[in-house]
Amino acid sequence: MDKQKSVQELDEVVVRFSGDSGDGMQLTGTLFADASALFGNDVSTFPDYPSEIRAPQGTIGGVSGFQVHFGSQKVNTPGDYCDVLVAMNPAALKVNAKWVKRGGMIIVDADHFNEKGYQRAGYKTFDAVAELNLQDYKVIFAPITSLTKESLKDSGLDNKSIIRSKNMFALGVVYHIFGRPLNFTEKFFEKKFAKKPEVIEANKKVLRDGYNYASNIQAIASTYKVMQASTLPKGKYRNINGNTATAWGLMAAAEKAGLPLFCGSYPITPATDILIELAKRKDLGVKTLQAEDEIAGICTAIGASYAGNFAVTTTSGPGLSLKSESLGLAVMTELPLVIVDVQRGGPSTGLPTKTEQSDLMQALWGRNGEAPMVVIAASTPSNCFDFAFMAGKIAMEHMTPVLLLTDGYIANGSEPWRIPSMKDYPDIKPPIVPKGTEGYMPYARDEKRLARGWAFPGKKGIAHRVGGLEKDFLKGTVSHDPINHQRMVDIRAAKVQRVQEFIPEQQVIGDAEGDLLVIGWGGTYGHLYDAVQEMRAKGKKVSLCHFNYINPMPKNVADIFSRFRKRVVCELNMGQFANHLRMNYQQFNYLQYNKVQGLPFTVVELVEKFNQILEGK
Amino acid sequence: MNYTPQDFKSDQEVRWCPGCGNHAILNAVLKALPEVSKQLKYNLERYVFVSGIGCSSRFPYYVNTFGFHGIHGRATAIATGVKVANPNLSVWLVTGDGDALAIGGNHLIHAVRRNIDINILLFNNQIYGLTKGQYSPTSPLGAITKTSPFGTVEHPFRPGELVIGAQGKFFARSLDVDVKLTAEVMLEAAKHDGTSVVVILQNCVIFNDGAYNYITDREYRDDRVIVLRHGEKMIFGKNRDKGLILSGLSLKVVTIGQGGFTMDDILVHDAYNPNPGIHMMLANMEYPDFPVALGVIRNVKDSTYDDNVRDQVLEVMKTAKIKSVDDLLNSGDTWEV
Numbered sequence: 001m002d003k004q005k006s007v008q009e010l011d012e013v014v015v016r017f018s019g020d021s022g023d024g025m026q027l028t029g030t031l032f033a034d035a036s037a038l039f040g041n042d043v044s045t046f047p048d049y050p051s052e053i054r055a056p057q058g059t060i061g062g063v064s065g066f067q068v069h070f071g072s073q074k075v076n077t078p079g080d081y082c083d084v085l086v087a088m089n090p091a092a093l094k095v096n097a098k099w100v101k102r103g104g105m106i107i108v109d110a111d112h113f114n115e116k117g118y119q120r121a122g123y124k125t126f127d128a129v130a131e132l133n134l135q136d137y138k139v140i141f142a143p144i145t146s147l148t149k150e151s152l153k154d155s156g157l158d159n160k161s162i163i164r165s166k167n168m169f170a171l172g173v174v175y176h177i178f179g180r181p182l183n184f185t186e187k188f189f190e191k192k193f194a195k196k197p198e199v200i201e202a203n204k205k206v207l208r209d210g211y212n213y214a215s216n217i218q219a220i221a222s223t224y225k226v227m228q229a230s231t232l233p234k235g236k237y238r239n240i241n242g243n244t245a246t247a248w249g250l251m252a253a254a255e256k257a258g259l260p261l262f263c264g265s266y267p268i269t270p271a272t273d274i275l276i277e278l279a280k281r282k283d284l285g286v287k288t289l290q291a292e293d294e295i296a297g298i299c300t301a302i303g304a305s306y307a308g309n310f311a312v313t314t315t316s317g318p319g320l321s322l323k324s325e326s327l328g329l330a331v332m333t334e335l336p337l338v339i340v341d342v343q344r345g346g347p348s349t350g351l352p353t354k355t356e357q358s359d360l361m362q363a364l365w366g367r368n369g370e371a372p373m374v375v376i377a378a379s380t381p382s383n384c385f386d387f388a389f390m391a392g393k394i395a396m397e398h399m400t401p402v403l404l405l406t407d408g409y410i411a412n413g414s415e416p417w418r419i420p421s422m423k424d425y426p427d428i429k430p431p432i433v434p435k436g437t438e439g440y441m442p443y444a445r446d447e448k449r450l451a452r453g454w455a456f457p458g459k460k461g462i463a464h465r466v467g468g469l470e471k472d473f474l475k476g477t478v479s480h481d482p483i484n485h486q487r488m489v490d491i492r493a494a495k496v497q498r499v500q501e502f503i504p505e506q507q508v509i510g511d512a513e514g515d516l517l518v519i520g521w522g523g524t525y526g527h528l529y530d531a532v533q534e535m536r537a538k539g540k541k542v543s544l545c546h547f548n549y550i551n552p553m554p555k556n557v558a559d560i561f562s563r564f565r566k567r568v569v570c571e572l573n574m575g576q577f578a579n580h581l582r583m584n585y586q587q588f589n590y591l592q593y594n595k596v597q598g599l600p601f602t603v604v605e606l607v608e609k610f611n612q613i614l615e616g617k
Numbered sequence: 618m619n620y621t622p623q624d625f626k627s628d629q630e631v632r633w634c635p636g637c638g639n640h641a642i643l644n645a646v647l648k649a650l651p652e653v654s655k656q657l658k659y660n661l662e663r664y665v666f667v668s669g670i671g672c673s674s675r676f677p678y679y680v681n682t683f684g685f686h687g688i689h690g691r692a693t694a695i696a697t698g699v700k701v702a703n704p705n706l707s708v709w710l711v712t713g714d715g716d717a718l719a720i721g722g723n724h725l726i727h728a729v730r731r732n733i734d735i736n737i738l739l740f741n742n743q744i745y746g747l748t749k750g751q752y753s754p755t756s757p758l759g760a761i762t763k764t765s766p767f768g769t770v771e772h773p774f775r776p777g778e779l780v781i782g783a784q785g786k787f788f789a790r791s792l793d794v795d796v797k798l799t800a801e802v803m804l805e806a807a808k809h810d811g812t813s814v815v816v817i818l819q820n821c822v823i824f825n826d827g828a829y830n831y832i833t834d835r836e837y838r839d840d841r842v843i844v845l846r847h848g849e850k851m852i853f854g855k856n857r858d859k860g861l862i863l864s865g866l867s868l869k870v871v872t873i874g875q876g877g878f879t880m881d882d883i884l885v886h887d888a889y890n891p892n893p894g895i896h897m898m899l900a901n902m903e904y905p906d907f908p909v910a911l912g913v914i915r916n917v918k919d920s921t922y923d924d925n926v927r928d929q930v931l932e933v934m935k936t937a938k939i940k941s942v943d944d945l946l947n948s949g950d951t952w953e954v
Contacts, residue, residue, distance in 0.1 A: 038952050184950075229954070238951045252942045262702055264694075282930045283937030284945065287701055289926075292727040296694040299687070299724075303667070303698025306685055307706065311698070329688050418954075419946045435662075457665045457683035457699070457706050465627075465677050467686025468670075477629065478678065 006222040012071030013226055014079035015174060018096045019088030021064040022054050024167040029066025031171060035184045037239045037416045040228030041070040044526065046078030047412045051269065051352040058120035063095045072227040076526035078413060080602035084177065086170050088112065090128055091121035097132045105138045107173060109166065111145035140219045144169050151209040155202040165206045172210020178224050182207060233418055241414040242406050245384035246340055247277035251284055253392025254310040257428040262309040264289045264300030266319060269352040270408040271342035274314040294322035298339065302326060305335040306466065308456035310392060312338040317346045317359045324366050327401060331371040331492065333466045334452050336395035336430065343407040345598045354598025355409035357522055358573035363403045364551055364580065370489045372496040375551040377405040379525035382417035384410065387548060389425060396430040398499055399451040409600050410523040435459035442466065442476030450495040497552050506554035510536055510543030516613055517564035521547040521577050524601055528570060531606035542610060553584065561588050568593055568613055570606065618654040622647035624661060627681040638793030638819035639672060642740060643679055645799035653807040659707055666709045667696040669716035672747050673740040676711035690721030693728045696735045704923040707807065708735040715745050718754040718774050726783040731922035732811040739776060739814060742821040743828050750824035777900025780814045781893045781915060787813040788900060789913040793820060794833050798844065798911060805913050811921045832909050843908040845899065847888040847916065850880065853908050868898050870907060888916040
């Protein structure tokens, strides 16, 4: 191909695709991420899109973005700022220009940078470069729409379909810049449009034409190479996002327990994809019930759990609010249940498509009465699998509802994942009551876990009644006795606390003592990790303590906290975990770093904050 | 499967008010269950009684089967989960007019629409009893209660109309005082595959005493109710001389032998007719213009939700390539490092 162009080798690159919400940017970004992963890079992605399906064309409100970070080393975040921005219209450029590294490359669709395009996006002038101060950037005006039309004029496709293919032209351009092979994406076309050969050919052609266009124009003076990641552990890999990993982890728990999986759920952004994934899996016997509302979602799950299925319900913040009363019923009846809350920006409807960690207090306390519940949080897209599995294991073995927190960022973000083998996962042995058990007492408990037995209807000799009224300590019949109520409140709390004996000790990344302990939980792991590593590389005495087990917490927390001069709790809310720690470990002082902008942390802002703390500012 | 009513009686003390209609309904259930067990070959452990909140919802504690006393309005959803999880169970739901039609209205219509195979016993006393006397969604317009001291200003639901409107396939009605009829329709409900709704007109002796005296009183009961049985003429009255005919598009009460009407003119009850038109009219009949219809008003076959769920899973599993989570994890695009 183009021999004059120089090839530079880079360790890592961040590319951001942006356009109208109908421009197919999510697909374009996903294809680029998949191609990079299949090529052998480590990858992290960040879809960032509006809640409108199709906002008015060309406006700021309708801009949809997808960021891909790939590298030859371990990649922990989707990257703060991008090296290359693709902007399909002036609105996309206006929204995203601030996320491009100084001097970075910006590829825009010149066909939309006309009077109408500028006006719709609310520019004051007709010169985006000057107005947005992009003089120091390599801005390439490529007529993507007209070249796509030219490329496909003989394809036989209608005009609308041709214009819709412009995202593949843009993808071809980016593939050339980073020397990506086209075959993974071509294979995708063959599978996706198996019944429409003309669409396969059209997509392949426009992708290649975009690739060739980039190799021919002088504006793209050099191309880049990002080597395969050699530091990743050996093994078989696949790409996975958090919601799929969650769905599969729940299925893994059902398989290990030898029970059918039942999911009662109501569609809600950004949790719906878990229900969608489970609905596909009838091949593994999964039963999904799309309920009439959030309350029916959890109540069908509670009924299914009573009848002996491993039952789950999936939701996001507003849905969790609706489920509150039913959570209390699950606590009272002491039935296994996993509730997945994929957190989004709140309060109320809030920011449905944006990430936040502000449901923590609701997860811990959002019920009437003394209603303690196990709460755990996943921290990366792929470990959603492990924590969904663990949520199931704890729920079934300890006979308790377990609330699993993820968030929009890890739920939609994806990364390569070394495929585990189910034989490496622990057994799940729920305390199932055998039929004909002599003297069966519904609320008798095992000493180790304080869990009651799980007695399925249909089994002879163990008929019993459960319900939301306070239970007799052993028989489970209704009891209004004052002392009995105290005992039951105590034992339910003790049962949840007992889970502490069955979870791993808290780990510290970095030295076990130092000047500053960075504390986080859930989906902020990647950013906190990178920030801490960056500071450690500069000799700073900073370590990271990142939590997955929120209630109960691991045993060794106070010991860890005591070995640092300062502690800062970083979270995407106004301090909910910090207050949880203040309540549980009152002997320590906690600094806070909080952000509620619907966006993940950036590593840059974290490092700046940590330096300020170390300097005593 | 030879059981007696005693086998289904739990050891719990029944705590409804003396004179409450629920006692009679409990007796009807205890009478029906041995017969259901015999005819359908069900063991005792196959029964699950689910309930919500309200006086009626204490019911599961009083039957010696598996039971789940849920939360207000949600019994329908809980029962749905039980049945989908294990379709072999015989699932019974006990609820009231507040539980099923106010706070639980949404779940009720969706259960009916899905046609999940559960039996819903809806005790309708037209009042909130457990909270001591507020009006319910079935209290008649103008009813004076603690929360409507000047009379209600809202129109009540007619449960039969609601159920049939939600594409209900089985609807029956009985009186608490008629234990024999109640047990009879319960048996029919149990035999019906799909959502069976049985409304039992029940007297709240404390907060709405005598609400149904106009039809339960022995003196005029026969003249004011009609017991419908599939395939039989729609006849009622002490002297069995009154009947229903179709006049234009409406039902009409006639006296046989008067006005030229003979037995041949009287309608024959067809509970199996999929067309809900006549069933809706029968369910909506109100005294004094009409007798109140009792018995099985509608009983139509259709596929059930729980069967459909199970069949779809089995169908997909038959030809599935993915047979374990390991298969799934290794499916699709993968690569070696």
